[in-house]
Amino acid sequence: MKRRAALRATAVMVAAAVGIGLAACGSDTEQQGSADQADLVMSIWGSTNDTKTYQERADAYTAAHPGVKVTVKNIPIENYDQQVDTMIAGGSSPDIILVDSTRGPALASRGAILDLTPKIQSAGLKLEDTVDANRITGYNLKGKQFALPDRGGNLVFYYNRTMFEKANVPLPKAGWTWDEFTDAARKLTIVQGGKTTQYGVAIDNWPQAVESVTRSFGGTILTEGLDGPAIDSPQFRTGLQTYNDLATKLKVSPTLQDYADFGQNVNRDALFAQGKTAMIWAGLWDIPDFVKQGLSFGIAPPPSPDPVNPTMMAFGTGLAVGSRSKQQDAAWEVVRYMFSVDGQKPIVANQQDVPSAKALIPEWEKALPQGVSYAELTKASNQVFSAPRPPQANQIAKQVEQDLYPFFTGGATVEEATSTAASHIKAVLAGS
Amino acid sequence: MARSRRSPVRRPWSNRTRETVAFYLFMLPWIVGILALYAVPLVASVVLSFTNWDLFQPPQWVGLRNYASLLTGEGSNFWLALRNTAYYAAILVPVNLALSIAFAMLLNQPIVLRRWFRTAFYLPSTIPIVAVVMLWSWLLAPSGIVNSLLSVVGVDGPAWLVDPDRVKDGLIIMGVWQLGGGVVLFLAALQGIPRYLYEATTIDGAGPWRQFRSITVPMLSPIILFNLINGIIGALQVFTQVYVVTQGHNAGALMMVPFLYENAFEFNKMGYASAIAVLLFVMIMLLTLVILRWSRRWVHYEGEVS
Numbered sequence: 165m166k167r168r169a170a171l172r173a174t175a176v177m178v179a180a181a182v183g184i185g186l187a188a189c190g191s192d193t194e195q196q197g198s199a200d201q202a203d204l205v206m207s208i209w210g211s212t213n214d215t216k217t218y219q220e221r222a223d224a225y226t227a228a229h230p231g232v233k234v235t236v237k238n239i240p241i242e243n244y245d246q247q248v249d250t251m252i253a254g255g256s257s258p259d260i261i262l263v264d265s266t267r268g269p270a271l272a273s274r275g276a277i278l279d280l281t282p283k284i285q286s287a288g289l290k291l292e293d294t295v296d297a298n299r300i301t302g303y304n305l306k307g308k309q310f311a312l313p314d315r316g317g318n319l320v321f322y323y324n325r326t327m328f329e330k331a332n333v334p335l336p337k338a339g340w341t342w343d344e345f346t347d348a349a350r351k352l353t354i355v356q357g358g359k360t361t362q363y364g365v366a367i368d369n370w371p372q373a374v375e376s377v378t379r380s381f382g383g384t385i386l387t388e389g390l391d392g393p394a395i396d397s398p399q400f401r402t403g404l405q406t407y408n409d410l411a412t413k414l415k416v417s418p419t420l421q422d423y424a425d426f427g428q429n430v431n432r433d434a435l436f437a438q439g440k441t442a443m444i445w446a447g448l449w450d451i452p453d454f455v456k457q458g459l460s461f462g463i464a465p466p467p468s469p470d471p472v473n474p475t476m477m478a479f480g481t482g483l484a485v486g487s488r489s490k491q492q493d494a495a496w497e498v499v500r501y502m503f504s505v506d507g508q509k510p511i512v513a514n515q516q517d518v519p520s521a522k523a524l525i526p527e528w529e530k531a532l533p534q535g536v537s538y539a540e541l542t543k544a545s546n547q548v549f550s551a552p553r554p555p556q557a558n559q560i561a562k563q564v565e566q567d568l569y570p571f572f573t574g575g576a577t578v579e580e581a582t583s584t585a586a587s588h589i590k591a592v593l594a595g596s
Numbered sequence: 597m598a599r600s601r602r603s604p605v606r607r608p609w610s611n612r613t614r615e616t617v618a619f620y621l622f623m624l625p626w627i628v629g630i631l632a633l634y635a636v637p638l639v640a641s642v643v644l645s646f647t648n649w650d651l652f653q654p655p656q657w658v659g660l661r662n663y664a665s666l667l668t669g670e671g672s673n674f675w676l677a678l679r680n681t682a683y684y685a686a687i688l689v690p691v692n693l694a695l696s697i698a699f700a701m702l703l704n705q706p707i708v709l710r711r712w713f714r715t716a717f718y719l720p721s722t723i724p725i726v727a728v729v730m731l732w733s734w735l736l737a738p739s740g741i742v743n744s745l746l747s748v749v750g751v752d753g754p755a756w757l758v759d760p761d762r763v764k765d766g767l768i769i770m771g772v773w774q775l776g777g778g779v780v781l782f783l784a785a786l787q788g789i790p791r792y793l794y795e796a797t798t799i800d801g802a803g804p805w806r807q808f809r810s811i812t813v814p815m816l817s818p819i820i821l822f823n824l825i826n827g828i829i830g831a832l833q834v835f836t837q838v839y840v841v842t843q844g845h846n847a848g849a850l851m852m853v854p855f856l857y858e859n860a861f862e863f864n865k866m867g868y869a870s871a872i873a874v875l876l877f878v879m880i881m882l883l884t885l886v887i888l889r890w891s892r893r894w895v896h897y898e899g900e901v902s
Contacts, residue, residue: 246861253651270864274650369845421738423756428733559863566847568758591671 201231202494207258208249209241217260217516220285220342224510225501230493241557245270252276257488259495263311264481265302265550266557272310273555277484279308283496294503294518298474302550303482311482312503315511317448317518318476318548319376320541321466327352327362327442336443336464336544342406345443345467349416352442364416366432366441368423369572371565373445374475378403380468380475382595385564388555391593393586395564396579404571405578406469412574417441420572436461447479448518455533462536465544477548480520556592563588601816612880645870655867664872674872675848684764684851685831688771693823696775697816700782714783721776729840732770734827757841761846767837767849778823785819786812814896821891825884832880852876 208218215238222234227350232418237258239247245267251257261277270275284291291300295313303311323336335349349364367373383400387395394400418441423430433450435441437457445466454461466475483499485492501507508519512528519528529538554560564585571581599701601761609617622628643661648653666674703714720728735741736756742754756766794812802810813820835853844858852872 249651249864274652274864276652424733424755424758425737425739427737428730556863558679562844562858562862565845566850569846573755573759575760588671590831591870592667 193475195595198257199232199493201496202233202259202491204232204234204259204489204491204495204498205256206234206236206260206262206498207244207251208236208238208262209244210238210462212238213443213514213516214238217510217514220509220510220514221502221507222498224507225498229497232498233553234498237341249276252486252488255488257486258488259489261484261486261492262314262481263303263484265478266551267556268311269305269553269557271484272305272308275487277310278487278496279310280312280485280496280499281307281309281580283500284309287500289500291503294505295522296548298548298550299478299480299520301552302478304552305555311484312499313480313520314483314502314508315480315517317479319372319445319466319479319547320463322436322438322444322446322449322450322454322461322463322475324439324442324461325535326460327439335462336467336540338465338540339471339543340464340465340467342469346410346414346416348416349410349443353416360418361440363418363435363441363504365410365443366435367410367417367445368420368432369568370445371561372447372479374407374568375406375551376445376466376475376477377407379477379551380466380470380473381406382470382473384551385560386551386554386589390552393589393593395589396582396586401578401582403469404568404582408572408578419574428433439480451533451536452515455536460535464540465547468547474549475544477546478548480518522525554593557590560589563592629831641870641873644867644872647867649866650864651866658867662868663875666868666871666875673847673850673855674875677850677852680764680849681832681834681851684768684771684834685828688768688831689824689827691768691772692775692778692827693820695772696778696782697820699775699779700786701812703779703783704786717779718776721774723774725836726840728770729775729837732766732773733841736766738771758846760846762847763842763849767834767841770837771834778827781819781823782816785816789815809862814894815898817891817895818897821887821895825887828883828887829880832876 169400172291198255206218206224208214215236219234222236226233248258248261248271256392258517258537260269263271263277268277272279291309291312295316299313299316300309303313325335328335328348331351333351334344336345336348345365352362353360354362378384378400381399381403381566383397383403384394384402386395402430411419411422411427418426418435426435432441432444433446433453436446436450437459439457441458448463449486451463468475483502485495485499489495503520505521505523508521508524511517511519512524512531515531519525525542529542532538567588568581570576571578576584623842644655646657646659648658648662649655656847666672699717703710703717707713723731737743738753738755738758742756746753752761756769757870773824789811793815794807797807797811833853835857838849838851838854839857844850853876854874856869856876859865859872
């Protein structure tokens with residue numbers, strides 16, 4: 165009796181479990197879309213203005229191709245990678261995927277986004293006609309173009325105009341040297357009663373700035389073929405040491421220990437916004453915030469220790485087509501449209517970001533707040549670089565940050581930190 | 597009873613069967629839950645630990661390679677994470693236990709403002725961990741309150757949460773501050789110790805220290821065991837505070853679970869991360885078994901005949 169009851173109970177359970185399982189499998193209907201009849205999903209991260217702008221660009225495409233509709237799905241940046249991964253693994257890949265130059269390689273190497281090279285070729289598209297050539301390489305993995313550049317922008321250098329004028333120091337401009345820069349930083353640092361009340365510059369271990377500054381000294385993290393570390397090269401070490409000397413030796417910048425005293429989440433941007441530092445390396449996205457603070461500031465290229473080297477890492481985003489999308493042709497057409505000058509216009513109109521299209525830069529400049537000029541940066545547009553990344557970009561970036569950290573806190577020499585990083589990079593690239 | 601004898605309706609199931617079926621029906625959501633949400637992923641992660649899986653492409657069987665590269669691979673961060681975690685647990689757990697007992701005994705005394713103190717000691721353990729980190733990153737700042745106090749006694753305090761050599765100590769201080777949960781358990785257990793035991797030993801001439809050793813500690817031993825095992829498991833699985841303090845960028849605080857997390861969800865190395873999970877599981881199991889075996893020597897259960 166007991167056994168029979170147990171058997172019956174098991175049968176009920178199995179039936180229920182099978183029912184649940186079947187229900188989960190049932191909804192997988194195949195959709196064979198064509199290029200002019202499709203319902204597409206586009207995954208992005210960012211603000212409501214970002215959602216609005218992408219939707220406007222998509223709707224502009226729909227207006228010309230009424231059969232194709234795009235739903236923009238905004239995923240919080242903290243969960244973006246995981247959610248997109250889950251969507252792809254779960255069989256409902258977004259058709260169009262917003263990527264940047266570290267996310268892209270990770271998706272491309274796992275076959276989650278399409279190699280667009282054949283489509284670019286058959287469409288006869290010349291990417292460099294629309295955007296700067298050095299923006300394209302950031303979305304290229306081993307010769308495969310996995311995304312089209314979308315938004316542009318790059319690392320720039322901010323200065324507080326009020327402080328410069330008060331100290332009677334000439335303003336930063338294109339082509340200014342490292343010596344001119346340190347000289348200005350010294351003059352702009354104010355120490356009162358043994359306490360620094362105003363820093364000439366605010367540096368820290370922000371990877372984008374570290375990579376840009378070391379690059380301006382001729383150093384790179386990886387070799388050109390992306391197959392080994394170059395972080396232990398003399399150029400990289402000199403760059404890193406000179407950069408950190410600003411804080412530890414010249415004392416014109418706070419150290420990481422000083423930042424910890426300023427409070428949780430007070431970084432270089434916050435110091436600039438509070439008027440406590442005269443200069444920072446930062447992204448163009450800070451402009452609205454600094455305007456809101458009522459600062460009088462300007463932007464310029466960063467100081468250049470050697471004019472042959474680039475100084476500004478390209479930022480921005482790219483648009484990729486999901487390789488598990490069932491409507492790849494339609495998705496590609498939308499991406500292609502969004503890449504075009506017309507397709508990028510809402511980026512400028514909504515003041516969302518810098519467009520990657522060269523033709524739109526003058527219009528974007530006009531929308532800059534009063535007093536902020538892009539002129540010096542235009543002169544230095546050849547100083548923008550976008551570093552191609554291997555599939556293990558995420559892991560390498562994190563490992564490098566961990567390994568350089570003791571150098572920034574004073575616990576390791578530049579040789580020690582970069583040698584550790586180099587041996588870790590070797591191991592990561594070897595696949596462990 | 598009488599009615600059923602008059603008209604013999606055939607009952608399909610006996611009461612016992614009906615009860616069994618009802619039991620399983622009521623349990624069903626839970627059983628399905630534990631199978632789908634625990635058992636399957638548990639077994640799956642053991643299997644996955646022998647594969648390379650990037651979430652998209654089919655897993656590739658690699659045998660023991662993940663374990664080999666974790667344990668002996670060049671540049672593997674496994675031993676660093678293990679060392680850091682062991683250091684954290686080896687200091688935090690005993691300190692927490694000793695202080696919890698000490699505070700529980702103090703709070704069990706008829707002192708002024710006793711209720712207020714009891715609340716004050718419990719309160720920190722109810723604060724969300726992110727808020728705790730915000731508070732302590734201010735207290736433990738290089739020129740923060742803690743270091744100012746230390747400088748009064750002539751100690752040059754370190755940059756607690758910044759310096760890779762000191763960040764674990766900072767995290768331990770935060771953990772100790774949150775010992776309230778243990779204090780409450782010990783307090784309840786202390787109140788359950790019969791007064792006559794103390795009275796009898798007083799008559800026999802035992803002093804306070806002897807009473808503590810021969811009565812208080814044996815009577816608290818089941819709670820000590822519980823707190824010890826839970827404390828070890830909790831410390832080995834520490835995650836949130838580490839992540840909020842370092843964002844994973846300070847190798848001085850690279851612990852096992854953050855190490856697992858970054859491999860799984862940042863580097864998409866699911867097989868490798870599963871191997872870390874399996875190793876952590878085995879370590880926790882072994883430690884728990886050893887402690888349970890050892891506890892036979894010192895844990896005293898009331899009503900137990902020995």
